[in-house]
Amino acid sequence: MGAIRQKLVLIGNGMAGVNTLEHILKLSPEQYDITVFGSEPHPNYNRIMLSYVLEGSKTIDDIILNSWAWYEEHHITLHTGTTITAIDTQQKIVFADNGLTAAYDRLIIATGSNPIILPVPGHQKQGVVGFRDIADCSVMLETAKQYRNAAVIGGGLLGLEAAKGLLNLGMNVTVIHLMADLMERQLDTSASAMLKAELERQGLHFLMEKQTAEIYGGERVEGLTFSDGTKLESDFIVMAAGIRPNTALASASGLEVKRGIVVDDYMQTSAEGVYAVGECAEHRGVCYGLVAPLFEQGAVLAKQLCGVQTKPYEGTQVSTKLKISGVDVFSTGVFLDQPELTVIRKQDDWKQQYKKLLLKENTIVGGVLYGDVSDSSRIQQWVREGAAMTEAIYAELMGAAGTALSAADRVAQMADDEIVCGCNGVSKGSIVKAIKDNSLTSVDEVKACTGAGRSCGGCVPTVSHLLQYVLGDEYAGQKTKTGICGCTSLSRDEIVATIKEKHLTTVKEVMHVLEWHNPEGCSKCRPAVNYYLGMLWPQEHEDEKDSRFVNERMNANIQKDGTYTVVPRMYGGVTTPQDLKKIADVAVKYDVKMVKVTGGQRLDLIGVAKEDLPLVWEELDMPSGYAYAKALRTVKTCVGQQFCRFGTQDSIGMGIRLEKTFERIDMPAKFKMAVNGCPRNCAESCTKDIGIVGNDGGWEMFVGGNGGIKPRIAELLCKVKTDEELVQMVGAFTQYYRLTANYLERTSEWVERVGIEAIKAEVVDNMDRRRELYQDILAALAELKEPWSTALEEQRESSYLFDAIQMK
C-alpha cells in the first residue's frame, strides 16, 4: 500500500463497535491503525448470551466473540479495563482514566447502554445489581450459592430472562412490575397473560402494579417496601427496569446528545470525524436496545469509513423474540389495539397459542404471536413492506383449510436482505448463497459456514426451512440422486456395493476407481469411506489415520485451545479407590485444567497438552474410554440388584459385561447404552441408542433413543429372558446398524428411516440371521487392539503424532 495508515479509535469494546471493525477489516484491511478502549476487563463477548451463562448452559469463554488473539492477528491495539473520560474534538485526541491518550483521524463511539438503577432510598446497599455485563452475571452466580430469595425489578425482556436464570440457579424469584402487563412494550394484554401463566407454571412469582418505594436492610439488602405500604423480603435485587444510552462522555465532550448521541444516516455525530454506533446512538429520534439494528448500522458505518458507496441507514423495523425455554413470544410494529385499527385475532387456550395482526386501512402494521412463532418472519416482512391484507394472507395466517403455506413457501417469500440470525447478523441472501456455492446440506454446515444459528439457536428452524427451500427434495433425507458429499455423485449404497464387488481396500483406491470429482475427498467423505472399508473388511483393512478426524487420529478430544481431554474407561460407571487415586495423581502431575464428571458416569481430564498425551496414558495404565469416537462411549448403569432395594436385575454387572464386550468397534456414529435394574429407569434408558430395562422375568431392550439435538424416546425392540440372549440381541442389533446406516447417522435417525419393524424382522424374528450378525460382530471385535497402549508402542518407534520438532 505504501500510504501512511490513518488512525481509527474505537471507544467501547462491545458487539456494535467490534462488529463495525470486522466489516472494516473485510473491506479495507490496510487502511487504518486501530486502537480499542474498553471499560470491561474482557475481549468482545456476546451480551445477548449472558442469560445462558446465568443458567449455566454456557461459560464466559463460550460467549467470547473475538479472542485476544483476534485483536493481535489484526494488529489492533486493545486497552481493556480502561475508560475514556474526555474527547478533544478540536485536537482529535481521547483521554483515558489511567492517563493513556490516543490521537485519532476517525473516532467511533460505541459505549452502549447502562441499566437504569432506580434512585430509591437504599439502592446502594450490597446485593443490588443491574443485569448488563459479565461482572453482574458473576455476582448473580455467587449470590445464588449463598442466598435464597431474589427480587427482579422489571417484567420486560431482560427482567424475565434474569428471573428465569436465577430460578434455574435454585433461587426463589419474584418479579416486580410497575405495569399490569408483562412485556407491555412488546405484547398486548392477551399475550402477556398467557406468558405470565406459563412462567408461573415454571415457578416464578409475580407482583404486578407495584412501585418500589424503598430498599431496606443493614449493609446488605433485606427487602423492599412498595408505595402501597406492602413489603417483600429479599436477599438480592436485580434492577432490570430498562436501559439508558451511555452518553455521558459524548455530552461532556460537546457532542449533540438528546436521549442518545445524535447521528445522521451515515452514523456521523455533530463532530467532524466522530461517529456513534449501537445502543448509545440516536438515529431519527430512535435509540435501539436490540441487537439486529447494530449490525445494519455497523455495515453502513464501515462502508462510510472505507470510502465504499453505501445506501444510507434508514432505521430498523424492530421486532422482539423472547427465548426462554418453553415460551415462544414474538411481536413487531404496532401491537396494541386502537380504535382506528382493524384487528384479526385468534386465541387458543388449549394449545396455548395466540395470533394477532393489526391493520390500518387494510395495510398490515403489526402483529403478535405467542406459542407458535413460525409466522414471525412473514409478519415482519409484511409490516416492513407495508403489505396490503388479502384473502390469501388471511387464509395462510388463520389456517383456513388447505391454504396454509408450507414453511418452505414462507421462507421463499422472505426478502433477501432480511436478517435471519439476529445474533450474528446473517441475512437470508447470504445463507442461500452459502448453501448454493458450497453444496451445503445440513443446518450444522450452514452454521459452520455463515455463523447463522451459532449463538442462541432461535433461528435454526428458519435455517432448516431455507435448506429445504434451496435443495427441495434433496434435503432432509429425501432419497433422490445425490452423493454423500460434494466430491461425488454416488450414494452411500452405491459406494458400499462397489467396494464389495471390486474388493477395494484403501480410501485412495475407492476415490480413484469411483472417479471422485474432488480426487482426495473432503472432511465428510474421507472418514466415511474409511469407516465403510473397516466395516466391510474387518480382518484386512488397515485403518487410515490421515482420513480420521483429529479426535480419532489422536485418541483424545481436542479443545478449542488445541489441548486435549482424556477420558479413561470406567466400565459401567464403576471404579475403585486405587483407580481414583491414580487418576487424581496424574491430574496433579500433568497440571490438568479441570477434572469433570461426565454425563456418562466417568471422569474427564480436561486440558492435557498434546505432547503429554502418551505420558498421561502410560501413567494411567487404563483403557481408553473412546469419548472421542464414533463407537460405544459408555454404558450407563443404575445401582441395581446388588444394592438397591428396588432392583430386580444386576444392572451394574450387565452394563460392565456389555461395555467390555462391545467397546472399541467403529460405528457409523457415537453410540450410547444404558442398563436399568427396574422400570424406574435411573440410568435414562429411554434416550440411549440401546437402553435396557430389567424386570422380574428378564430384560426389555429399547433402541433408537437420543438425548441430543433432536431428542427422541427409544422404542421397544424386544423382551428376552436370559443374559446370554440379551448380549446376543445387542450384538446383532449393533451389527445390523453398522452394516446399513449412513456414516454419521445416529440410531435415532436410522430407526426412523429403516423402520422398527424391518429391524425386528432381521434381528429378532430371524434366529439364523441374528446368530450370523452376532458372530460377525464378535469376529470384527476380535481384531481390535486397545488404542492407547497401541499408540504407546508406536510412540516408542516414532513420536510422529505427538511431538513437535523442537528447533534450537
Add this chain to the structure above:
Amino acid sequence: MTTQVNQDLTYIKIGTLEDFRERMGRVIRLKQKEIAVFLTTDGTLYALDNRSPHRRGGPLAEGMVSGHFVLDPLYDWKIALDSGQVQAPDSGLVQTYPLKVEGKNVQMGLTLEQARQLGLE
C-alpha cells in the same frame, strides 16, 4: 495483500524428508512459534503458521489434507496450502513460508524481519 519481491531470505533447517508423512501434518516449534508442515500426495512440502485464522484460533497441523488444501480440524475451513488463503465462504489468511529441499534436508525461508522476531540471526 502486496507480494514481497527480492526479499532476502534466511534459510534454516527444520528437519529431513523422513520427518514428514504424507497427508499428516507435523508441528515445528521455533522459540514460541509453531509452524505446521504438510506433505501432499504429489510429494510437495508446505509450511504455514500452526494457527487457524478463525477468530477462536486453534491449531491446523491435525487437519485432514486433501490435494493442496488443509481442512481446519476445529472449524472445517478449507485453507490453500500454497497461499494460506482461506476458501470462500469463509475468509482469512494464514502466513506461509517457502521451503526448499537440499539432499534430504528440508529448509524453511524466513524474511529478515521474521528471523529477527524469532531471535534467529
